[in-house]
Amino acid sequence: MASNMQVQKITTLTGHRDCVYTLERSGEEHVFFSAAGDGMVVAWDLNNPETGELMARVSTSVYALRYIPGRNLLLVGQNQEGLQVIDLEDKKILKSVPLPKVAIFDILYIPELQKVFVAMGNGAVCVLHGDTFELQTIIRKSEKSARSLAYNPRTQELAVGYSDNIIRVYDAETLDLKHELDSHANSVFTAAYSPDGQLLLTGSRDAHLRVWEVANGYKERGYTIAHMYTINHLTYSPDGRFFATCSMDKSIKVWDAQTFKLLKVIDKVRNASHGTSVNKLFWSAHQNQLVSCSDDRTISVWDIKQVEL
Template sequence: MASKIQVQKLATLTGHRDCVYALEKSGEEHIIFSAAGDGMVAAWDLTNPENGELIAKVTTSVYALYYLQERNLLLIGQNQEGIQVIDLANKSILKSVALPKTAIFDIQAIPELNKVYVALGNGSIAILALDTFELQTQIRKADQSVRCLAYNKHTNELAAGYSDNVVRIFDAESMEVKYELTTHTNSVFTVAYTPDGELLLTGGRDAHLRVWETTQEYKERGYTIAHMYTINHITFSPDGNYFATCSMDKSVKVWDAATFKLLKVIDKVRSAGHGTSVNKLFWSGHHNQLVSCSDDRTISVWDINF
């Protein structure tokens, strides 16, 4: 089965001077944003990937970016400082939102609810009004970091993975905890809903990829030991038929979303992959290209041909 997928490395994007932690979409399919430990936020054009364009430079490392399509704004999670809102049309800072002096691990906005959710290292989720970016409230359900967020528009639920090994499912409107998923044995670093909203995939430091049925009160369907070390991120292909995982074990893996069969391993030996931990993925609609970023300070662009 695995041999049916052809993977080719199209480009290696260099310019960041520290570990690259974040990848994010833009308003155009062929342009993506990246952010790193060097505080630099760059834009890359996949049609001409050699030269990144500096969008912003902040004073601390950046783990999280979020693009707001409706207003062409980029939210930058500036660790220890808060959120910078960048107006991309004129590359100016529209607003700086002060938050507790802690790491910012993830950002998720829901225009329908006029909310921005920010996952913080102090165990709380900060909620900002999307129209004004004013801090409305902070919801703290654990003493350890909130590492990742995902929104299910079909059920209006927000999934949050924590470093206390628990995935908490909130009603996105009221922020009441509806379910607590407790079978991970270590920090949960990534949560992702299937495009139809029927399954939640979770992964983290225990290297287990777990699958939960949202329609069955998040009953666990099963799990697989997906990597040798920490699963850092899960992302779905634009058509929803596949998903990819990346890991501290330096590899990227491509899976069939219907059968959960492993289809391809992208690593240094087989594909000239990354030399250290792969931190984040972005599966672009631009020629179905998969983008990965790493502690090795580079971003790789992969042509995935089914």
Template sequence: MTITVKKADTFGGHRDCVYALESGATPETFFSAGADGLVVRWQLDRPDLGDLIARVPASVYALAFDPADGLLWVGQNYEGVHVIDPNQKKEVCSLKITSAAIFDIQLYRQTAYVALSDGVVVLLNMHDFTVRRHLKASDKSARSISINPVERELAVGYSDHTVRIFDLETNALKHTLAAHTNSVFAVRYSPDFRCLLTAGRDAHLKVWDVEAGYTESHDVVAHLFAINHVTYSPDGRWLATASMDKAVKIWDAATFRLLKVVDRARHAGHGTSVNKLLWTAYQNQLLSGSDDRTISVWEITETGFR
């Protein structure tokens, strides 16, 4: 089995680095944001149709869309969280929860988990927008969050090189993984929640066996420079990594074997750091956002037999 990668489109319009990509209300819809403070809604079937949803006066590293109420959570650096109705293009709520940078927002069961550069993870009530709790386990930045509803656990990657696992109900610290030799930029549970993937500035992709108490099962030197993001394909068979080395790599999710390198030389890829990925259910298209201000759309197809 081999896979083929074809560049389907390029979305331009951002005036600075693209840091955040998030799914929208339909498979062909997604949101983007970045250093220019613009929050834009796009349609994969209408690449010429960019719709400006909001404009904030600082970089946006984090977006989270709640399909239940159709609201978009926007993390504005140094100013807090803005909750926006994309259809009305109106702000529903603004929460000045921090003067720190916001690196990630994840939504689960009426709680918004917000990772901050001062090491705090803030838990917000999505119903009335109040602060439920502060989780403070490090003085270094909390960079990435992933939620495991099966084991009822919350994984957080930090700039102190560790990954910490919290109980999702009691918020108690359950595990501290000395995961990497530098900042952890990405944590991601597998679709079956049996593995936790971690990656970061040391360019290693690590795999942890959740059911075996987070024992390390794989350590892959995956890129030349920092890995900024990790995501799975909708069917869970493949995963993709994005790096400061300008490449996107596609991996077999079962064996962690490298299947394809998507870069400028081979596929007219990005010319600068790739910051964020979004693997959509729309024609299995993979999106990548970069420092080069563009979002590339990749068609991933399988050839041969398994």
């Protein structure tokens, strides 16, 4: 049955004083976090979206956040200054983890392995203990930035997208390098495994979205030129039927996860969307709302509805 996707902007959240670089879930579907070039980490409630709550302020820009479920902690990647562990209950910095003095582009927490992975601007992937957050080891396979991290629980594989245009797939437990995927022509800014673990999707500065078959030795299934410029981020819908991409071309696109058909373009002309680069997406199970953040210092909340035709 054909379906029609309807998108409506619910609200615009303001308060950040610089480009908003990242969004992260919390322990509740209706609450999420944002961080920006202003060093502010803010909690937002989709039930009462007008006012954000300041959770932490750090001295440099923040590109990456990661929520630690069960412990109500938030990991904040403070560029040049390492990792801050924030206790969300008390809004206190519990711990500062010194790391190489470079940008932190992504953070991943894998509870079953008790590991935290941190993608660094010097090409390192730092591996921290998932409980104490002590630095355990550093994976160094490139001189260029490690930009994006994705984990496949079915195969226990970690995919890392780098600025040398290569995606390297590691055994997340042993940290052995298993595959190098080198079809992209520019930095790999985003990577995500499909919810069933069968596919790896990657997006790059080359504007290409590439699809890799996990069980087939990461053979490339195909690609699409998804945007005009850099694909900054991609994320799956809570039910796994769709995924969304966002780009430096100021647009957000929604795709069918099975057919890879483009279903919807969200942009300034059609939807009063962002005026500059869209940096990150958060797709909440709370009323299926999609949240986007941008260099224009705003966060937008979108109502996404499937209407069967």
